[in-house]
Amino acid sequence: MSGSRSKSIVLWTLVTIALITLSAPTVVVLGASFTGGNIITFPPDGLSLRWYARISQASDLRNAFLRTLQVATVCTLVAIPVGTLAGIALAKYAVRFEKSIQIYLLLPFTIPLIGSGIGLMLVFGKAGFLGQLWPVGIACCVINLPFMIWAVTASATGLDPDLELAAANCGAPPLQVFFSVTLPAVMPGVITGSLLMFILALNEFLVSLLLVDARIVTLPVLIYNSIRSIITPDLAAISVVFIACSAVAIFLLDRLVGLDIFLKSK
Amino acid sequence: MRAARTAYPLKWRIMDALEGVAAAIWPARFRRATPYLMLLPAVLLVGLLVLGLIQIADASLRTLDTTTFQFSDDYSIANFRRALTEPLFLVVAQRSLIAALIVTAVTLVFAFPYAYLMVRTRSPRLRKFLLIALFLPFFIGQVVRAYGWLIILGNQGMVNEALGVVGIAPMRLIYNYPAVLFGLVQYMLPFAVLMLAPALTAIPEELEAAAGSLGANWVRTFIHVVLPLARPGFIGAGVVVLTLSLTDFAVPAILGGGSQDFIANAIYDQFFRTSDQGLGATLALMLVALGSILVGLVFALFGAGTLAMGRSRA
Secondary structure: OOOOHHHHHHHHHHHHHHHHHHHHHHHHHHHHHOEOOOOOOOOOOOEOOHHHHHHHHOHHHHHHHHHHHHHHHHHHHHHHHHHHHHHHHHHHOOOOOHHHHHHHHOHHHHOOHHHHHHHHHHHHHHHOOOOOOHHHHHHHHHHHHHHHHHHHHHHHOOOOHHHHHHHHHOOOOHHHHHHHHHHHHHHHHHHHHHHHHHHHHHHOOHHHHHHOOHHHOOHHHHHHHHOOOOOOHHHHHHHHHHHHHHHHHHHHHHHHOOHHHHHOOO | OHHHHHHOOHHHHHHHHHHHHHHHHOOHHHHHHHHHHHHHHHHHHHHHHHHHHHHHHHHHOOOEEOOOOEEOOOOOOHHHHHHHHOHHHHHHHHHHHHHHHHHHHHHHHHHHHHHHHHHHOOOHHHHHHHHHHHHHHHOOOHHHHHHHHHHHHOOOOHHHHHHHHOOOOOOOOOOOHHHHHHHHHHHHHHHHHHHHHHHHHOOOHHHHHHHHHOOOOHHHHHHHHHHHHOHHHHHHHHHHHHHHHHOOOHHHHHHHOOOOOOHHHHHHHHHHOOOOHHHHHHHHHHHHHHHHHHHHHHHHHHOOHHHOOOOOOO
């Protein structure tokens, strides 16, 4: 980066404010979860792991977390084939009505979440699917599908079509071309997309809130329902589960594809 | 005989069988239709949303009979009339729209330098640090982040406790409009930076150097070179932040404490508190329309920016 001193001062001031704002809730939740007192105070009442001991005993929290994992798994397992195929098709082929199809596939982003959530609630309700977990997973998949398609198209545009032709020319039938040339080439996109889908479904709140009932609450909904005016540290300790999942996802993303992939221009 | 078997391993046999099946159900002459077949599952899945919209439209035309709590069988536009005339909904709509505009402006002001520094820095370590600091909150979810702000800003929160130590009376820092705006900006920052960064990567650094060597200072270089070239990023980021904050539910609900409802909260209340599904559906439909008009307007005026997901066009 080149430039004058005033430039770095202005840039760094804004970036520092952004960094503090971004990190403050995470840091505070982490800190609060280790407090020794019954309520979160400043300065804290010493350090302890008692809230972790407490949440590990609570079966409703554990079950809610397992349900959330289930939802995220359904979402990811559906998104991988659907998004990969659509992404490759959009990136590689000259499709008729391409523009319309793109706009259509962006619907999950243009329709507000509350609209999508209520629409899916009515659809699943009519079909009698409510009260189960898999519709929540499908719903999370639908609303985040553009992320998966983006990730795949981004890596598929880097694939030289001549490679596939060369494979076919050497006698590879279509499926073999797909599995040994096309798929490996878009793999970084598939990995990025599926990690995003998993983590977004894990955190999905509004659509879960609309689609679950009291028997099958997911963890974000449970946390939301438990937030009261008095702030107790056990919620902070559960929230750390999400921070840990987030950290694992970032680590995997960085190891498998590199975080820099998000900086690449198309 | 054994030698022949190893020469043609099992994996190949399976692949042959699969190719045979594939060729039987999807012969080569269908080849031109292959991309459509690949798009089909995604189209069907998104079709669920279209079905949902149809259901919402249907519900919006039925009015609730308050004596029997039944919905009318025949259609009427009474719900739309109510939605447009009741002052409460006007206040809520105004509040959400103004918030969305402010949040978009503030978020872009902070997201641009973040994205710029992240793209332009020569230190891979700093870049990784900025990326991690961005993704960690992005991957944590709204509820937990809003909860973090409650711990910091709440009536018995850290800031007020700290103020108490120095002898200042506690202040009400949450359950007001600025708190919701602040929470939304924090929520939107990662989205905005991630939409801006690819557009900034696409700008060759030499252009800035060239502007500098021709005598422009960094402010002029930004205004005349970097910002115009980053337009696709600003469009993408702006659209995403505008629509997401306009339609947000969790931040107004948690940091607004019921006094700062946005459109999404009003819709939720109609469905689950008042149980007037028809009016709720009407509001939802109007929000979908408002969002689509905003997105359509931006796209029509400026193009899809970094939001386009098809083949790259030279």
